[in-house]
Amino acid sequence: MTETVSRTDRDADVLLSDGTTAHLRQIRPEDAPAIVAMHSRFSERTRYLRYFSPYPRIPERDLRRFVTVDHRDREALVLTSGGEIFAVGRYERLGTDSPEAEVAFVVEDAHQGRGIGSVLLEHLAAAARQEGITRFVAEVLPSNGTMLRVFADAGYSIARKYEDGVVHLTFPIAPTELSREVQERREHRTEARSIGPLLAPRAVAVYGASASGQGIGAALLAHLRDGGYAGPVLPIHPSAARVAGLPALRSAVDAGLEIDLALVAVPPGAVRAVVADAARAGVRGLVVVSAGFAETGPEGAAAERELLRAARDAGLRLIGPNCLGIANTSSDVRLNATLAPRLPVAGRVGFFSQSGALGVALLDAADRRGLGLSSFVSAGNRADVSGNDLLQYWQDDPATDVILLYLETFGNPRKFARLARRIGRTKPVVAVASAARPAAPDVPGLDPAAVTALFARSGVIRVDTVAEMFDVGMLLAHQPLPAGRRIGVVGNSSALTTLAATAVHVSGLTLAESYPHDVPPAASAHDFADALADAATDERVDALVAVFAPPLPGQHADEDADFASAVASVALAGEKPTVAMFLAGTLPDRIPSYPSVEEAVRALARVVIYADWLRRPPGTVPDLPGIDPLKAKNLIRGYGRKPRDPALPGAEPGDPGPGVPELLAAYGIPVVPSDTVQSAADAVVAAGRHGYPVALKAAGGGLRHRIDLGAVRLDLGSAADVERAYRELSPFGTGVIVQPMVAPGVACVVEMVEDPQFGPIVGFGLGGVAMELVGDRAWRAAPLTDLDAAALVDEPRGAPLLRGFRGAAPVDRAALAELLVRVGRLVDEHPEIRSLSLNPVLARPDGFAVLHGSVQVGDPGERGDPGPRRLRGGA
Secondary structure: OOOOOOOHHHOEEEEOOOOOEEEEEEOOHHHHHHHHHHHHHOOHHHHHHHHOOOOOOOOHHHHHHHHOOOOOOEEEEEEEEOOEEEEEEEEEEOOOOOOEEEEEEEEOHHHOOOOHHHHHHHHHHHHHHHOOOOEEEEEEOOOOHHHHHHHHOOOOOOEEEEEOOEEEEEEEOOOOHHHHHHHHHHHHHHHHHHHHHHHOOOOEEEEOOOOOOOOHHHHHHHHHHHOOOOOOEEEEOOOOOEEOOEEOEOOHHHHOOOOOEEEEOOOHHHHHHHHHHHHHOOOOEEEEOOOOOHHHOHHHHHHHHHHHHHHHHOOOEEEOOOOOEEEEOOOOOOEEEEOOOOOOOEEEEEEEEOOOOOHHHHHHHHHHHOOOEEEEEEOOOOOOOOHHHHHHHHHHOOOOOEEEEEEOOOOOHHHHHHHHHHHOOOOOEEEEEOOOOOOOOOOOOOOHHHHHHHHHHOOEEEEOOHHHHHHHHHHHHHOOOOOOOEEEEEEOOHHHHHHHHHHHHHOOOEEOOOOOEEOOOOOOHHHHHHHHHHHHOOOOOOEEEEEEOOOOOOOOOOOOOOHHHHHHHHHOOOOOOEEEEEOOOOOOOOOOEOOOHHHHHHHHHHHHHHHHHHHOOOOOOOOOOOOOHHHHHHHHHHHHOOOOOOEOOOOOOOOOOOHHHHHHHOOOOOEOOOEEEOOHHHHHHHHHHHOOOEEEEEOOOOOOOOHHHOOEEEEEOOHHHHHHHHHHHHHHOOOEEEEEOOOOOEEEEEEEEEEOOOEEEEEEEEOOHHHHHHOOEEEEEOOOOHHHHHHHHHOOOOHHHOOOOOOOOOOOHHHHHHHHHHHHHHHHHOOOEEEEEEEEEEEEOOEEEEOOEEEEEOOOOOOOOOOOOOOOOOO
């Protein structure tokens, strides 16, 4: 009899197509009454389309079968809202160990048209793949156009056959490029739709505003009202007749209006009651500014989990708790649902801040800079809504051209990197990650500069401070992107233009030919404008730095000359991006002006790097032969989920063992075979099995490739040679590795580490002690495109050795690039892999040889991306 095994990783909170939430979980025997109740709510048409007959009631025998499944050969997933089941999807394997299963689902009439079928199909396919099922079959009545579209639109390759009045569908369920694209488009739409009503609500309910006008609830209400919000504002109060001059309601239901947003400023213990009341009124989302949750310790964290669970069960999105609030400066909305009494002017910049405590200061700084905002969200503890949700919303928001992110932690780093690569192609994303740092700061080459480069290669402009975030934001919001790296410097002070030229070189930019151009201190405003205009039209110049120091008293004939207008006449023409350091008067807001030339050039350099990235084609993740994700998944499950044994066989110390070579082979990465032995006699036997000549290596402590320490013996051609080499290596202890000799090549290292900002990142560099000492590694976020991999091979400082150095034959760099693509795909598709190392990889003109591989596995945590759509946390 098949054992029943439930998998908690199949439980998830999901977003439906209308932007509301639902909970997906495995069916349980105790769900029988709820299944009967759901069935009773079906229309006759729904019953007929699902069961091909009227099926007015579920017989007891069928009911027991429906709710009792083994979660392997038979799986059933239910969708619930408020604890009520409203949809069921199931698969059933077609025979013992069959690779095929029949799939079907049914949705209660009141919930049809909300994208439920596509969500169930994604999760059922993922569950089936875990159990070795590779194909789904389905039988659908021709009149069931909705269900036929669910299958047709999923991105799978579907075979159709019409027989006996039924449409028979068969399709493989392995993810395809198209199915992933379909899934990401749906994810984008649902997440954007869940945020839209919160930033442009039809009505706002306010919970926790006191009748006395004191406290944060009253402040929220006052800012909402005084900011000119265009819709109804509804104070909810248990006893007061009026609050802040507005009629108070006992419940949001009493308003009789469509309310999209609830602002919550009640004590933590009262929040659950607010959630229930808001849900009854059909509210779409909550902004909880109340503190006293996860930021206070374990008890607060538990209260936060309960709050999130209540919101998700009610179908609500949650911003906060412990947040500053949200805002939308659009003239049609004018929403100031924050604790900040005054918002920056309206503009084209979307601003996300995780910090609630710093939120007011951040908004004030944006206002002082003249940085106009389109919308603002402070997520606080970020129990639900995160920066990723706002990226999805701002991608298509016509009011937003630039996105600024102030991040303290990353929720789903893999998803962030994926979204940034897509959104950065159309809208620049600037991020300051205040607490983010590499997961492994001792990894060669993964220093702060490498992390910044990782951001840049994902289309994100990473900055170090809030001030720099606004510096770059001002430039992006008001100036065109540079066409290249050549910078023209114009100024009326040779000291300042020299500083600017030095800053250009330090920033890695190129000083344009014949620059800097010095205008005499006594030159008129007209002369200064002419010099700037000449630079702006100079074909040798891609961007312009204007520096101006006020003339000394009596130095200029026209003391009232308007030099600010001279700069503005050029900078606002839109020919080329212009930054200024202007020490006299005030420039218009649309001209990015900075207190020092270094800050001006630094901001320009960030934007130049972003423009460079935009000009490079993104490449594609190629379809590679010889990849078996299911085999890899089974190997990882078999070797990796034991807490006491987090390493696949093949991790240090010891030989590769059966696990790592098989895992790598599942992705088309061969490893040269080897054995670890504990005696000279066993070494001779292993050498005979591999075939002479062989190599012997010390097995422990990372010594297997340390020729410099005498831990390796090569080209051993006889049993006597092997016995002698074994004795020479015995002082190193921990056994000896026996491996057949392969053709020599350039030693390289391929590795993957888990980064808190990007998830899995793939590194490549040349091997050897010297290269490890200087940290000669380059990095890219997984998965790697073909262009990513080719650039990664060429980036390390030692890369000339691969192209043929001092007469050596060049290696097959295309083969190395393909190896990197395969590694990137392996670690991207299997988030349980926490680290991986191939060291050494011998690169040769005819390909490469991987001599050793190791893999560490563990809990994938929130890095479960890609995969079926799910909301972070809460499940």
